[in-house]
Amino acid sequence: MTDVLTFETMGTVVSLRGATPESAAEVRSVFAGYDHRYTLYDPSSVLSRVAAGTLRLGDTPTAVREVYALALDWRERTGGAFTPHRPDGVVDLSGVVKALAIRDAGAVLDTACTDWMISAGGDVLARGRHRGEEPWAVGVVDPAHRDTVVGVVRLEAPRRAVATSGTAERGEHIWRRTTPMFVQATVIADDIVTADVLATAVVAGDQDDLRRLTSDGAVDVLAFGADGTVWATPGAAPAVRDDGPQPAPGAVGTV
Template sequence: MGVHVFDTMGTTVSLRFAGATAPASVLDGVEGAFRAFDERFSLYRTDSEISRVARGELPLTRTGAELREAYAEALDWSRSTDGAFTPHRPDGVIDLSGTVKAKAMEAAARVLDSSGEADWMLVAGGDILTRGTLDGLPWRAGVVDPDDRGTLLCAVELVGRRIALATSGTAERGEHIWRTGDPRAPQRYRQVTVLADDIVTADVLATALVAGGPERCPELLNRFDIEAITVDNAGNLTATPGLQSAWGLTPA
């Protein structure tokens, strides 16, 4: 198995191939896809386009098409989740970190697909996107126990159209998701993992479910074609029917 690892967007990205590692030109293209998103959308870079918008130096109407389209897409997600997902910080600053990592992963996937790479797993900050198989078997991804980062709750197969897995929560990065109510309440979600057909949907809805909590969970699960595993602050696990049978978990 070939492996390529690099750091970008404040996280580590790993790319695993079922066979030999892709040529250097393809790997450069993958890294370039992430770099382009980081340079435009990172609020941690003072020279990024979105940082200039946040400081009031650049009107949104004068930004590039890529930023305006990404913002419009994030607003669509906010509307479709009735505000459980938001592209705004509490102070009103536009923050597209909830979508841009996933969109960078999609861009990297296009590089790999166009180069003819058929069997790979892309992991960026714990979010996963796959193609093909590992020696004829489905790619498998572990879901980490938020109470013990060295232990797995379970393993999920990424097979068929379910090729994307994203996890959101507070175990690793602390409270960084804007949500209503007391985030420390026992019934609030500490971690949510979503299995979906594409990585943007998986990433957005994992965040939306953490933000919306158990009150919004049934509605969001009915509205979107996803599978999910949730862990609340009391340590209770739930899973949607597509995942619960493998581990005997309670339906979400």
């Protein structure tokens, strides 16, 4: 098996650990397929044609319409904090397709590997353990100091997915519906689509959104406020390093 294999796709870098050369090649194909259909940077892609008005959304392939329906479902479930529509009305499914590619890539790796991890632009999905021994670990970087790790998330079943969304690296690329309250959010979940969507929704929303999205305990969240406040659910609080910024008293899930 390869130790670490990387490739570029969807405007980011994908890293694989524990993959066989054959499964790694299949993973690349999975990402290439999603990128070909959903990118807005290639005029020939399905979504680019929809944006240009040369193809009706209702005439797109079934798979595209199903992904759009999934995005609309998440918009409903997040109370609009997550949306597949840009402010100019263009349908942009980038908020779900990268996670779907990771999900499908994970299914590929499951057929060939026992212990693996895939990382793509702030999203991580893992199975088993690192070298069969320790849980896979994912560092959480301080958004104000990008060279400082303030927390470490250890992925163990069923919480195998973690996604981080924020403005520190790519600037204000998230469509907010309110005055910016959060600059970064890390979500730990059982599946990567939930983690990715909710990380975006938390950053796009406010404190009430954060409380509502975490009220059922289905995910754990570590969020950094624009004012420097750190918020953490009970399950995420242990990930914060003792020498890092500490969650505020009264934050989501008192710690």
